[in-house]
Amino acid sequence: xxxxxxxxxxxxxxxxxxxxxxxxxxxxxxxxxxxxxxxxxxxxxxxxxxxxxxxxxxxxxxxxxxxxxxxxxxxxxxxxxxxxxxxxxxxxxxxxxxxxxxxxxxxxxxxxxxxxxxxxxxxxxxxxxxxxxxxxxxxxxxxxxxxxxxxxxxxxxxxxxxxxxxxxxxxxxxxxxxxxxxxxxxxxxxxxxxxxxxxxxxxxxxxxxxxxxxxxxxxxxxxxxxxxxxxxxxxxxxxxxxxxxxxxxxxxxxxxxxxxxxxxxxxxxxxxxxxxxxxxxxxxxxxxxxxxxxxxxxxxxxxxxxxxxxxxxxxxxxxxxxxxxxxxxxxxxxxxxxxxxxxxxxxxxxxxxxxxxxxxxxxxxxxxxxxxxxxxxxxxxxxxxxxxxxxxxxxxxxxxxxxxxxxxxxxxxxxxxxxxxxxxxxxxxxxxxxxxxxxxxxxxxxxxxxxxxxxxxxxxxxxxxxxxxxxxxxxxxxxxxxxxxxxxxxxxxxxxxxxxxxxxxxxxxxxxxxxxxxxxxxxxxxxxxxxxxxxxxxxxxxxxxxxxxxxxxxxxxxxxxxxxxxxxxxxxxxxxxxxxxxxxxxxxxxxxxxxxxxxxxxxxxxxxxxxxxxxxxxxxx
Ligand SMILES: Nc1ncnc2c1ncn2[C@@H]1O[C@H](COP(=O)(O)OP(=O)(O)OP(=O)(O)O)[C@@H](O)[C@H]1O
Numbered sequence: 133x134x135x136x137x138x139x140x141x142x143x144x145x146x147x148x149x150x151x152x153x154x155x156x157x158x159x160x161x162x163x164x165x166x167x168x169x170x171x172x173x174x175x176x177x178x179x180x181x182x183x184x185x186x187x188x189x190x191x192x193x194x195x196x197x198x199x200x201x202x203x204x205x206x207x208x209x210x211x212x213x214x215x216x217x218x219x220x221x222x223x224x225x226x227x228x229x230x231x232x233x234x235x236x237x238x239x240x241x242x243x244x245x246x247x248x249x250x251x252x253x254x255x256x257x258x259x260x261x262x263x264x265x266x267x268x269x270x271x272x273x274x275x276x277x278x279x280x281x282x283x284x285x286x287x288x289x290x291x292x293x294x295x296x297x298x299x300x301x302x303x304x305x306x307x308x309x310x311x312x313x314x315x316x317x318x319x320x321x322x323x324x325x326x327x328x329x330x331x332x333x334x335x336x337x338x339x340x341x342x343x344x345x346x347x348x349x350x351x352x353x354x355x356x357x358x359x360x361x362x363x364x365x366x367x368x369x370x371x372x373x374x375x376x377x378x379x380x381x382x383x384x385x386x387x388x389x390x391x392x393x394x395x396x397x398x399x400x401x402x403x404x405x406x407x408x409x410x411x412x413x414x415x416x417x418x419x420x421x422x423x424x425x426x427x428x429x430x431x432x433x434x435x436x437x438x439x440x441x442x443x444x445x446x447x448x449x450x451x452x453x454x455x456x457x458x459x460x461x462x463x464x465x466x467x468x469x470x471x472x473x474x475x476x477x478x479x480x481x482x483x484x485x486x487x488x489x490x491x492x493x494x495x496x497x498x499x500x501x502x503x504x505x506x507x508x509x510x511x512x513x514x515x516x517x518x519x520x521x522x523x524x525x526x527x528x529x530x531x532x533x534x535x536x537x538x539x540x541x542x543x544x545x546x547x548x549x550x551x552x553x554x555x556x557x558x559x560x561x562x563x564x565x566x567x568x569x570x571x572x573x574x575x576x577x578x579x580x581x582x583x584x585x586x587x588x589x590x591x592x593x594x595x596x597x598x599x600x601x602x603x604x605x606x607x608x609x610x611x612x613x614x615x616x617x618x619x620x621x622x623x624x625x626x627x628x629x630x631x632x633x634x635x636x637x638x639x640x641x642x643x644x645x646x647x648x649x650x651x652x653x654x655x656x657x658x659x660x661x662x663x664x665x666x667x668x669x670x671x672x673x674x675x676x677x678x679x680x681x682x683x684x685x686x687x688x689x690x691x692x693x694x695x696x697x698x699x700x701x702x703x704x705x706x707x708x709x710x711x712x713x714x715x716x717x718x719x720x721x722x723x724x725x726x727x728x729x730x731x732x733x734x735x736x737x738x739x740x741x742x743x744x745x746x747x748x749x750x751x752x753x
Contacts (some may be wrong), residue, residue, distance in 0.1 A: 138749040143315060145175045145222055146182060152216045154203050155319065159185045166249055170242055176224045176232040180249065184261045188458045192747040193266050193428055197230060198258030202745070204709035217693060219616040228261050229623035253749060260749055266458060269432035270749050273461070276435040281472040281507070285443055288352050293320050293481050295347040311497055314340045317510045321348050321445045321480040323475055326509035327645035328423075328465050329447045332526060333695070333721045334517025337447050341419055342378040344445060346543045348417055349384060359415035360390035362454070363430065365644035366635045367693050370391050370666070392637075393420065393430055397437055407437040415442055422693060428459025428748070451530045453692060453718045454746060464750040466579030470507045506664040509749065521545035522723055529717045534740040541729060541736070542711065550736075559700050560612050560729060562589045565685070574652040578709040579662045583669045586631055586650040589697040591685040592719050593704075594711055600704035609684035623682035626674055628653045632661055633683035641672055646690050688719045701721035703731025707737035713746045 146163060157280065163182040183203070201223055233239050233252050241248045251267040253260045261272075263559065287290065300315040304309045308315065314336050320343045321327040331337045348356045360375065362368040372390035379386045394414065398406025407413045418438070419481065425445040428435075438444060446462060454460040454668045479486060486505075490496045494514050514689065515523045521540055525548055526534035536725040541550035551558060566589035573582035591609060595601040613619050630651040636655045642665065649663035653673070661677055662669045688701070703718040704711050716739040720727050 144293050145179050145224075148222060149179065149182070152218070152221055153185055153436070154216075154218065155182050157644075159183075159189070159439055166238055166247075169247055170174065170235055170237045170244075172238050174232045174236065175401065176229045177236045179224065179236060180229050180233060181238065181260055184250065184263055185230055185422075187747060188263060188266060188283065191454060191456075191458055191460070191744070194253075194260040194262040194747050194749060195272055195460050196232075196258065196747045197226060197261055199747070200229070201546050224259070232258070232263065235580075250354065252296070255749075260747065262749075267430060267749075269428050271478060272432045273428070273435055273750060276438070277465075278471065279505070280438075280440065280444070281371055283325055283440065284323060284475060285325055285441065285492045288475060288476065289481055290320070291350055291352060291426055292347060295350045296481060299343045301420075303386065309491050309493065311491060311494050312354075312486040313485075313494065313497075313510060313512050313514065314343070314603055315506070316478075316482050316485050316514060319345055319478055320505060320508055320510050321443065322351075323477045323481070324443075324465040326444045327441075327508040327510070329445060329510055329512065330450050330460070330462070331512030332449055332451065332515070332530070334436075334515050335512035336514075336516045337512060337712050338374040338421070339378070339450075339516070340512065341371075341421070341445070341447060341486075342375050342382055342384070344419070345375065345388070346382040346384055350528050356416035357412060357414060358388060359396055359418040360388060360421075361393045361396045362390060362421045363393055363425040363427075364422065364646065364693065365392050365639065366427070366646050369642070369644065370693070371419075371421040371452050373665075390421075393426065393434060397433055397482060405433055405437065408433070409436040411437075412439040413437050413441075417445065419445045419447060423462040424450055424452045424460075425455045425692070426459075426461055427455040427457035428461055429457060429461065430455075431461045449716065449721075452721075453715050454744065456689075458746075459748065460744075460746040461750065462749075463746075466504075466511070468507075468508055469753050471505050472505050472506045472508070488497050517724075521547040522705075522720065522727055525727065526717055526720050529713060529720060529740055532740055533715060534737045537740055538733060538736060547723075547726055548724070551728065552732065553702075553728055558729070559591070559728065562698060562728075563591060563701060564614050564616040565589075567609075567631075567684075569683060570631065570650055571617075572629035574630075577653050577655055579652050579669050579671060582629070582650050582652050583662050583664045586609045586648065587664070587694075588696045589694050589700070590694075590722065591701060592688050592690060592691055592701045592722065593685055593700055594708060594715055596687050599660070599702075600702060600708070602687050605685035605702060606683070613684070626651050628659065628671070631683050633686055634663075634679045634680050636679035638678060639647060641676055642670060643672070645679075646693060648686075648694065649680075688722075689716050692718055695724050697724050698726040698728065699729040700730060703729060703735040703739065706732065706734040708738075709742075710738040711718050711735060712744045713740055714725050717738065 138518045146160050150160050159182040162185045163178045172466050177418050187195040195458045208616040238250045239252050250261040251262050251264050297307045317329045317340050362371050374389055376386050420657045448462045450463040484566050525540045543549055593602040610621050632649045634643045634647040647663050651659055652662045654660055661672045699722045
């Protein structure tokens with residue numbers, strides 16, 4: 133039988149790596165095609181080419197030649213999957229690969245024409261092999277950011293200082309105690325052309341964004357034109373909602389809208405954008421939320437399309453899972469060596485915050501935090517939404533401290549629980565209780581309550597398929613709910629209480645990939661789908677839903693950007709390459725009240741220890 137994962141024309145080393153599931157057929161095809169076009173026959177070069185394609189496919193911007201061997205097999209666990217010994221593969225010597233690339237027509241060009249699809253960049257840690265397109269995008273990002281760092285926007289410091297004092301208040305309406313990193317972040321955004329505001333969930337990123345807009349509006353001169361954007365429709369809708377909610381108390385217009393980055397840039401059929409390097413975006417300030425999900429390509433397009441004097445504020449959580457496409461730009465911008473000189477305006481407007489000693493609520497700025505301010509980078513660290521064990525667990529995971537994470541998980545604190553795979557009674561009880569409660573409200577036509585209750589518990593998995601996957605757990609949950617209710621649930625037919633997941637953006641209906649909702653009964657007895665949207669849920673005809681599925685369990689990737697009261701996370705086996713620190717952190721931070729981890733100590737340790745490694749040159753400088 134022919135295996136579609138194996139490239140039929142592949143030979144030699146490429147074929148062996150393909151059969152070992154390190155390379156896909158598509159990776160091999162690209163290498164073979166370039167070989168045919170350029171005349172390159174070196175097995176070292178073709179393997180490195182296929183691995184560079186693979187690197188991009190798995191989210192890196194380039195292939196680090198010195199870490200070529202740190203690959204994992206593709207996650208397509210067929211029935212017949214046999215374990216692969218990666219060390220036994222015919223890996224070429226690093227030096228031989230580098231030497232072959234240095235003279236390869238694919239890198240230096242050749243007689244066959246101008247084709248030069250690969251770029252080799254030397255660094256202190258060895259070579260980085262890029263597909264040319266990604267090299268150029270990274271170069272553009274670096275160049276635009278450097279040019280922007282050299283100019284500081286004009287700002288009226290008196291108006292700014294007044295605004296900072298009036299907008300950042302404590303619970304009693306007085307100016308908040310120093311240091312207040314939110315106030316510093318707002319000052320950074322006002323005084324730098326590009327600023328990066330990083331922070332975990334509930335650290336007040338959106339709260340700060342609304343105040344940045346208010347500060348800019350209070351500057352003398354015409355009202356600034358503001359662009360609010362996010363990489364996904366769902367994130368854009370949340371940003372808009374949150375800014376509009378805060379607008380009246382800040383003297384801002386309540387009709388500010390947010391849109392996807394694609395829409396802001398004017399995406400056109402064929403993949404071109406209306407706004408680009410020759411036709412700049414018309415805004416005075418642009419705020420991008422959930423920047424961790426922005427790919428290298430989108431960031432490049434955005435930066436190219438910026439007017440040099442437009443303020444850009446990038447907001448997000450660099451510790452979360454990154455974009456599906458290549459690049460981890462936000463994490464790179466936070467981690468890269470600091471550039472730029474100290475901004476004297478910052479010291480003038482928030483000097484008290486910069487110099488403040490430890491406060492009970494917030495620690496003094498560290499030397500490296502101050503240093504990062506030169507580059508316009510600040511991290512909010514004070515949790516404003518939830519304290520307690522969930523937040524502590526998230527911090528332990530983020531910092532890679534598995535012992536601390538396990539200690540918190542086993543502490544008996546009511547916010548966390550940690551159970552083995554065969555101790556499923558608590559999980560089963562939560563799945564059934566939430567389904568019963570949702571169904572009750574859905575049958576009664578209480579739409580708002582049905583939607584609210586559908587966010588009371590969520591079952592999350594690392595994988596979509598396989599024994600630890602969301603599909604398997606969804607079937608298990610349906611069985612539990614069916615047994616409890618005495619009715620067999622059939623997701624093929626709509627029923628009240630049916631939990632829904634949107635799988636593609638639908639701008640008309642204003643529902644977006646990753647949104648969750650529930651089927652409810654209306655007063656006239658008919659069924660409709662309800663989705664959370666601000667204060668009022670939106671109700672849609674079931675016939676208008678084009679891309680939804682029934683969701684009793686979902687992947688952690690899909691849950692990004694949503695929160696639930698209780699989250700149950702079923703960990704895969706410790707060997708799963710998907711089980712990473714970023715995945716665990718993202719899963720834990722989805723929970724508002726309780727997080728239940730189902731799995732072994734070894735799986736927790738493996739997850740905390742394994743980082744998503746996305747190679748890029750941006751991070752290096
Ligand atoms: N300085 C503050 N004073 C009082 N409340 C605050 C402050 N900052 C944030 N909050 C409140 O804390 C909660 C979380 O803030 P916000 O939604 O801005 O955080 P976030 O970092 O954007 O979170 P997420 O990434 O999860 O959306 C909100 O209810 C907000 O009103």
